[in-house]
Amino acid sequence: MASEVTENLATMSLERFGTIPTTFASIPHGAEIKSMSEIDPVADIGKRVTLRARLHNVRGTAKNAFLVLRERHMAIQAVFFVGENVTKEMVKFAANITKESIVDVGGELVSSTVKSELISFKTCELRADMIWIVSAAGERLPFQIDDAARAEEASAPEETPLPRVNLDTRLNNRCVDLRTPANQAIFRMQAGILEIAREFMQRHRFQELHTPKLISAASEGGANVFKVSYFKSDAFLAQSPQFYKQMAICADFERVYEVGPVFRAENSFTHRHMTEFTGLDLEMTFKTDYHEVVDMLAAMLNFLFEQLPIRFAKEMEVIRAQYPSSEFTFLEKPLVLNYRDGVAMLREAGVEMEDYEDLSTEKERRLGQLVKEKYGTDFYILDKYPLSVRPFYTMPAQEEGYSNSYDVFMRGEEIMSGAQRIHDVTMLEERARHHGVDMKTVEGYIDAFRHGVPPHAGGGIGLERVLMLFMDLKNIRKTSMFPRDPNRITP
């Protein structure tokens, strides 16, 4: 009680508006700062609160000012009316604060009917009598948050289209762009995907690793690898942690995973390629058949697809309000389709292709449609790829010409590639030679197989692709906080 009185007295005796010094040596208003998430719109009516928030919008006259205060996905109205504790100067001060500034606003929470769609608190507002600038935004915003947050279908065809912000402008000003409700939700979900996946992996005794991104030799022939000046010599950036995951298997870690950056020096500008992305890579030993691993990967993805709508219902709603999409469908028992059967389905649908031909992006998409029609799932695994289209370390299948390898698809696009790996050093050397691999570049890798290796398989998932396809966002740059492509390495 004593402290409450002291605090109120302190507040009263201080100035009621101004700018807080940058060093935060002292905070002139001295009030306890709350988050909007702590406000109870019923129980807190009549109470005094101070919020720290962004000034989303403001309009004012000489006698009053109406502010929209925003905190992440929440917004509340604050109103200043000239009166006992509110001077004309304060109203003018409030009305002139630049949008996106961060402010501390104090006042009494009162009942009110607020109609704006923007505002999440619709039954109350802040009758404000104090406002301090914590951090002033500059005069010129690169774009309006409202324009960047507008739904893709928001204007009716006959209307003049409402302003929107194109992707490049967004990415050039990402710190402002990321403030929209959809972007806040996208990156909460992106973190959530890993939270869910980790829960699964922990339960199944996968151990987290961190393997080097600086490597001595460009694997797989050196195409698409970034070169780094390394003291007096050169190094390369890892295109995948695969070799290192496998070395961990050689070292008896049994089940391992890594989450980390993956670098690809591909000069491509598609909707789904980046030069740096976040990989979730797994590797595990199996006892008798690599399908033990395929089943584990499938179970992990099913767990993810099942949990996301449970844990992130609100976020999915917010994202869909801006980017409409259909529900992602999957089967209780995931579909594992034989490559040979996939080719047959394509041929039946009139697509021409050879037995051992790799799937083009277009064919992948077509097969995705066919699978969706036939099996009713947006998620499936294509198993037993032709041996000739896979890397040298892939284990050949019993059936001549095929391999124990698989790709995983969501809405007809690949999100993961994997395989049983050759664990026998003689076979590995033979296959490397067969593929014309420069043996010097894979020496360290092959050496790891000389001292006994359990049979194992694994794969790597591109995390940005998973979210892009789950929410059907059409462009991978939307699910990467600071995307990288051949033309973009900034901000």
Place this chain on the structure above:
Amino acid sequence: MASEVTENLATMSLERFGTIPTTFASIPHGAEIKSMSEIDPVADIGKRVTLRARLHNVRGTAKNAFLVLRERHMAIQAVFFVGENVTKEMVKFAANITKESIVDVGGELVSSTVKSELISFKTCELRADMIWIVSAAGERLPFQIDDAARAEEASAPEETPLPRVNLDTRLNNRCVDLRTPANQAIFRMQAGILEIAREFMQRHRFQELHTPKLISAASEGGANVFKVSYFKSDAFLAQSPQFYKQMAICADFERVYEVGPVFRAENSFTHRHMTEFTGLDLEMTFKTDYHEVVDMLAAMLNFLFEQLPIRFAKEMEVIRAQYPSSEFTFLEKPLVLNYRDGVAMLREAGVEMEDYEDLSTEKERRLGQLVKEKYGTDFYILDKYPLSVRPFYTMPAQEEGYSNSYDVFMRGEEIMSGAQRIHDVTMLEERARHHGVDMKTVEGYIDAFRHGVPPHAGGGIGLERVLMLFMDLKNIRKTSMFPRDPNRITP
């Protein structure tokens, strides 16, 4: 029951030893393979089991063979006696398998008193009658696992020293070296540190991020930065995710963390420097004082130090058996020591230094000893460093000449550096100019501060250092799976 009979029949009718084909098209013995962790040394006596394990050791005569089978930190004895189901050929075959090969061994679990220290099952052994090679190790191991696993103090001074393996040889053959019990335990703990830290961060609403490692400009003057060929231009490897974490704060994410590789092109060969390490970086907004952040970081580390011995008691015992160390001490309420007071303690102890002088490694260590003596803690935070020894973006303190920045120490060595950051664009530009920073290189960073930024602070922890110092392992290369220094980028 039916299946058990069938399985036994199947086993009987098949050959009892040989090599399983690499492709695993079929497994000749057809038995269900168990893990040693599934064996109950009392209840399973008299039962038939088949294990997949490494052949740790073998000795044999014409009539019998004694095998030590190893699975991670566990080991069991398997014995072959020529008799009804065991031919002389089988014994010979078993006795000739190379060490570290992976084998499937089947037989009956029988009571037995096993005296070897190596073996974890001391009251039973496997009376074996079946052995199949899954993966044969080559004839020549780079070193014996027993030598690599030997305790640092294992030979008495008067004895001929027992063989040991030096660190370089270990690292050159890391896939074999990592099989020792201590290394298995070290990397289980390394994963455990993140598991515990993530639990804390999730509870405190920190959101996980992934920010780019390829950046357009070498920050902080370009020293110690790796250069990358990026298509027709150059890029650099991020020395820290700090700028990007801060941009996430500018974008309203409030509390963020990232776990990822950090690159430092430092040409140093100390026991605690690597050119690539795993950083755990945190950043958060605060309401009135940056000590809200300091307290959060301290609470996270205290939670870690408290949980590690609870969750990893077995691993700590195994590590200490090879690398003896004292218990790590910490206080319930972590010590936050003022830099000025730290300097006073050093001077009292006879160390000469100026007020605004930075701490050398040697002085840090000395101060760590003094703190340990006075406060009884191996963990403390040194707060309010001189402004002149910190980077340009550090918030100056109220007291002239000092800053709102801090380092965190374990056993007298730094594991984390952090600060309140300048959130005001004008002050930031001014400080950058004062430090002679090339404004072009920090343009993207500074631009992020033009549109309103909440006050915030954070820091970055080197994960390998945390474990090295917690277990007093003396060399950071022991806590990195595949360490990198100027001379080592392989394997």
